[in-house]
Amino acid sequence: FPYTTLFRHPQDLQDARSHAEGGHSVAGARRGDQQRHRPVRPRGRVHRAATDPAAPPARLRSIFEDTNAEIVLCAPDFYQSINEVGVVGIVIDADFINSLPSGKGLINRVQPNNASFVVFTSGSTGRPKGMVHEHVSIATSSDGFGGSQNIGPGTRVFSYSAHTFDVSVMDILVTLARGGCICVPSEHDRYNDIEGSINHFQANWTFLTPSVAGLLNPRNIPTMTKLAVGGEAITRKLVDLWKNAAEIDGLYGPAEASVCAWRSNVGLAGKPSNIGVPVSSAFWVVDPQDDHQLVPIGCVGELLIQGPLLARGYINPDDTANAAWLDNVDWLPSQISRRAYKSGDLVRRNEDGTFDYIGRKDSQIKFHGQRIELGEIESRIHQYLPENMAVMVDIVNNDNGTDAIAALLWYTDGPEIRYDAVHIAPEITDAMRLVVTDVDHSLSRVVTSWMMPSIYLILYGDPEKTTSGKIDRRKLGIIARDASREDKMRFSPGGTSTESPKSELEISLRDVWAQVLNVPASSIGRHDSFVRIGGDSITAMRLVTEAGKRGMVLTVRDIFNDPRLSAVAKTIQKSRHGAIEILEPFSLVSTELRNAVTSDSNRELCKLDHNQKIENAYPCTPLQEGLMALAVKEPGSYIAKYVYRLRSGIDIARFRKAWENILAANVNLRTRIVNVGGTSL
Secondary structure, eight states: OOHHHHHHHHHHHHHHTTTSTTOOEEEEEOOTTOGGGTTOOOOSSOEEEEEOTTSOHHHHHHHHHHHTOOEEEEOGGGHHHHHHTTSEEEEOSHHHHHHSOOOOOOOOOOOTTSEEEEEEEOOTTSSOEEEEEEHHHHHHHHHHHHHHTTOSTTOEEEOOSOTTSHHHHHHHHHHHHTTOEEEOOOHHHHHHOHHHHHHHHTOOEEEEOHHHHTTSOGGGOTTOOEEEEOSSOOOHHHHHHHTTTSEEEEEEOOGGGSSOEEETTBTTBSOTTEEEEESSSEEEEEETTEEEEEOOTTSEEEEEEESTTSOOEESSOOHHHHTTEEOSOTTSOSSSOOOEEEEEEEEEEOTTSOEEEEEESSSEEEETTEEEEHHHHHHHHHHHSOTTEEEEEEEEEOTTSOEEEEEEEEESSSGGGOOSSOEEOSSOOHHHHHHHHHHHHHHTTTSOGGGSOSEEEEEESOOOBOTTSSBOHHHHHHHHHHOOHHHHHHTSTTOOOOSOOOSHHHHHHHHHHHHHHTSOGGGOOTTOBTTTTTOOHHHHHHHHHHHHHTTOOOOHHHHHHSOBHHHHHHHHHHHGGGSOOOOOTTTTSOHHHHHHHTSHHHHHHTTOOTTOOOOOOOOOOHHHHHHHHHHHHSTTTTOOOOOOOOOTTOOHHHHHHHHHHHHHHOGGGGOOOOEETTEEO
8 A cells, every 4th residue: 555545544444433432442353364454444542452353252352341342343254253252343355445435534633642552461360461552652662663773765664473462563653654664464474475475575674583583594585684583582593594684683672661672783792682772761770679779780670661652551450460550750860751660571781781681570471472471371270170279380391492381280189299299190090181171171262372381281299389388380390391291292182192194195294293393203193283292383384384395285274273183184185286396307398399409409509518508498488489489570679788887896706606606596597598390498
């Protein structure tokens, strides 16, 4: 869309919804192939709350209740499910947009302190936590974050982040506010062809988590000259992959403060954990137990954030959530609002004014860039456990180097606690399997897929307590991290599969699974789940790539629709009919034509040296054949020659070598059209 169209569509949409009396709350539920309409939303005094329509109905309902949403703008595929939740769904597609009446010109009465959008994250109470951002927050971010990234005319932003993520809002609003171009890939391309989509859009800026950035080959996306990363720890391996291809900037910021810190050329000097300097904000490092006490430079403390980019606050917060917001802090400077947000992040201020990220002071974690409160998952699981069982949720590392969410269950009374030391149950009983299956099924109905545990462990013994009487989470976490793969699989819902792959395709797919997940191929059964043996969205994207190299065509959606090996193999079987066939050289011409093409007379016609060979030959298209005939009749037609003058000082040898490399890599530059025996090749 050009800016004129983009400006008109929200105005038309606003007019079209004017029948909703007093309706100032709109939720956007989008997936599928309607991504190009993501920036098209009503403007002005509207609460924009992005939701995932594939989330469980209970989660969607709580979001709609918290935002008082009356209207949901959705893709066609999700119209039915949205209406079943009890709100009005409006399908946004090309036909709907084109059918809107022309806007009459709205009187914009929006004020800086009006709500702009709402973003939801995991909440420790078991209910999604929504935070309201005002227009002043977006304007501040546009100036600070957008300015630090030089986003403006000529910037083509590849908006990869899921639309429920606050970075996606920044991608859209900041880019459009500064005159850039927003490039929104389809849902299919987000998971299955990121590089192809970047090249299609000729994008030159993007924000990715380190996990996703590590899947790409910078050589395949030469237009991408600036990579912003955040949401996870930045590794030296990632820096080495990208440092010669693009500028790497580290971005930091909780959803409550959008992007509030920036570090250019991250990792090239100093530690990758350095989050840089504040952007449009002020950072204060305080004692985690006393927010009135600053800690000295070089000491670790909790980060307080001050500035106009802070969110207004949470929707319907409890006392615990509300405690994160500090108003009228008397020791803060008064040049800007004396309001601050206690981030819960532990940092250290360096002498040069930058900050190092150390960790969290609570159970909040980042999992593949998504913010998760482990307490929310624990709270939900507690609802479905028997009265004599308890749970702790932790992050553990799989054998393939990826992280996984693990739920540790133990008994609070009965014979199972009469052991001297806590240990994993040596065998699973029918009662245990029923508990795990019931918890897993019930949990899937109330939390999103990325919050689901992929590992369940049942423990015997009474967990140790800290001096304050709480469960020693650190020691239980050690048990989970030290668990063998067999232990992690034993308690999986549905158990493990002992049946070996049957078909050649299943065996080939199993081998790719083993490579991607770094597990023995012999340990994978035909009914084993990709998720249960350590797979996630990141490894699924790797699986799609590796399978494609072996001629197996599948998508990430194919994997997660039914992650069992046998089921995924069936989707490959169906898609093989549409797979790209790799043809052998000369396979499209007869033996007689091949001999004529490679003959000495044809080599002389093509002016080939004795050490040059003809690699392949294939028939011309009718258009090529027609243009060739015209060129014969009118010599010089349809031929263009451009001459460029080289500046002085060019290294001719290197320049010649560069062109030789280009010729070697591109077959079309080494292709001639010839007529052999009346056939154009």
